[in-house]
Amino acid sequence: xxxxxxxxxxxxxxxxxxxxxxxxxxxxxxxxxxxxxxxxxxxxxxxxxxxxxxxxxxxxxxxxxxxxxxxxxxxxxxxxxxxxxxxxxxxxxxxxxxxxxxxxxxxxxxxxxxxxxxxxxxxxxxxxxxxxxxxxxxxxxxxxxxxxxxxxxxxxxxxxxxxxxxxxxxxxxxxxxxxxxxxxxxxxxxxxxxxxxxxxxxxxxxxxxxxxxxxxxxxxxxxxxxxxxxxxxxxxxxxxxxxxxxxxxxxxxxxxxxxxxxxxxxxxxxxxxxxxxxxxxxxxxxxxxxxxxxxxxxxxxxxxxxxxxxxxxxxxxxxxxxxxxxxxxxxxxxxxxxxxxxxxxxxxxxxxxxxxxxxxxxxxxxxxxxxxxxxxxxxxxxxxxxxxxxxxxxxxxxxxxxxxxxxxxxxxxxxxxxxxxxxxxxxxxxxxxxxxxxx
Numbered sequence: 001x002x003x004x005x006x007x008x009x010x011x012x013x014x015x016x017x018x019x020x021x022x023x024x025x026x027x028x029x030x031x032x033x034x035x036x037x038x039x040x041x042x043x044x045x046x047x048x049x050x051x052x053x054x055x056x057x058x059x060x061x062x063x064x065x066x067x068x069x070x071x072x073x074x075x076x077x078x079x080x081x082x083x084x085x086x087x088x089x090x091x092x093x094x095x096x097x098x099x100x101x102x103x104x105x106x107x108x109x110x111x112x113x114x115x116x117x118x119x120x121x122x123x124x125x126x127x128x129x130x131x132x133x134x135x136x137x138x139x140x141x142x143x144x145x146x147x148x149x150x151x152x153x154x155x156x157x158x159x160x161x162x163x164x165x166x167x168x169x170x171x172x173x174x175x176x177x178x179x180x181x182x183x184x185x186x187x188x189x190x191x192x193x194x195x196x197x198x199x200x201x202x203x204x205x206x207x208x209x210x211x212x213x214x215x216x217x218x219x220x221x222x223x224x225x226x227x228x229x230x231x232x233x234x235x236x237x238x239x240x241x242x243x244x245x246x247x248x249x250x251x252x253x254x255x256x257x258x259x260x261x262x263x264x265x266x267x268x269x270x271x272x273x274x275x276x277x278x279x280x281x282x283x284x285x286x287x288x289x290x291x292x293x294x295x296x297x298x299x300x301x302x303x304x305x306x307x308x309x310x311x312x313x314x315x316x317x318x319x320x321x322x323x324x325x326x327x328x329x330x331x332x333x334x335x336x337x338x339x340x341x342x343x344x345x346x347x348x349x350x351x352x353x354x355x356x357x358x359x360x361x362x363x364x365x366x367x368x369x370x371x372x373x374x375x376x377x378x379x380x381x382x383x384x385x386x387x388x389x390x391x392x393x394x395x396x397x398x399x400x401x402x403x404x405x406x407x408x409x410x411x412x413x414x415x416x417x418x419x420x421x422x423x424x425x426x427x428x429x430x431x432x433x434x435x436x437x438x439x
Contacts, residue, residue, distance in 0.1 A: 131178075138185075258296075284319070340376075
């Protein structure tokens with residue numbers, strides 16, 4: 001849609017109503033006003049873009065319906081009917097809007113957005129009209145006219161917040177589809193997504209919000225998957241400012257960056273294409289606690305059952321494996337604990353992990369030596385085929401460790417070995433068991 005020159009529209013000041021519709025003013029009752037507006041709604045609903053004569057004839061009425069009297073009307077039914085009229089007016093007069101004032105357009109779209117809150121109650125007698133309003137706005141992409149407004153972001157933020165707040169499990173797929181169409185057109189056809197608008201989407205992924213409104217989470221998830229190619233750059237910019245530049249003040253969600261990365265990765269790894277190098281940078285941080293936080297996050301991403309991150313991003317994987325040798329004990333411990341989970345979900349990575357577990361099986365810290373064995377046991381308890389000869393060799397070496405904790409752990413290995421089916425060849429040899437029982 002485009003804005004015409006700031007001139008007085010033809011027909012302004014003269015209001016022509018559809019046949020059978022009397023004048024609509026503040027002189028009539030609410031019931032009578034609703035009755036007359038329903039007839040106006042029907043008139044605009046039946047009009048199309050080719051109805052040049054009718055468009056000119058009812059231009060004065062279109063301007064009248066956008067007056068303060070209607071936009072600030074206290075009657076809920078009146079507001080809904082006017083909103084439906086306005087949505088059809090944008091459809092009929094596209095690509096030009098009949099409203100020349102930017103301030104008026106802002107008022108109109110904020111007004112329409114407020115009416116969309118009625119979508120929340122699917123049992124309302126007026127729900128079909130609210131659905132019609134949503135469907136019309138999504139089909140016409142009416143909100144895209146707001147790109148020309150300096151403060152369009154205020155309108156978009158209110159729209160997104162409204163839709164995420166009203167979506168619930170009583171809505172059918174069509175409602176969600178129209179919401180997605182409406183929001184995705186704003187994201188994909190605009191010049192970019194502001195941080196505040198991005199926040200209205202990402203906040204629904206935070207665990208506390210996700211658990212509170214699962215439907216809003218699903219809506220955000222679908223929206224992100226639909227707009228991944230456009231919004232990925234905005235997401236990368238957000239994480240770059242927080243992770244690399246340390247500008248936590250850019251967003252209220254800054255303290256939730258690791259939760260968000262985990263959620264975004266689960267939705268679509270492509271959303272984090274430009275973020276992964278930032279995580280590699282953080283793995284090399286001088287702050288041990290910061291490295292620990294990143295290691296915990298990447299352990300979840302690499303270890304996820306269907307994750308292909310290790311094969312798709314070898315530099316990050318190699319950088320992560322390097323943390324097995326971290327000077328900070330909690331980081332090394334976290335890496336060793338991760339290995340068990342990773343062996344179970346990604347046996348193809350066993351060769352990479354074995355080399356680093358070998359070094360850690362001789363770690364000066366008893367707790368880490370202990371957890372290396374626990375890692376092997378946990379993998380073997382699920383499937384002894386996950387435990388290669390080298391890993392079993394680490395167990396043999398640990399039989400020489402006199403520590404009580406190690407002896408208890410090794411006894412678990414014996415239990416596992418005796419419970420393996422007879423035809424399974426991946427069992428501990430006799431010498432290993434003798435070593436264990438003789439300690």
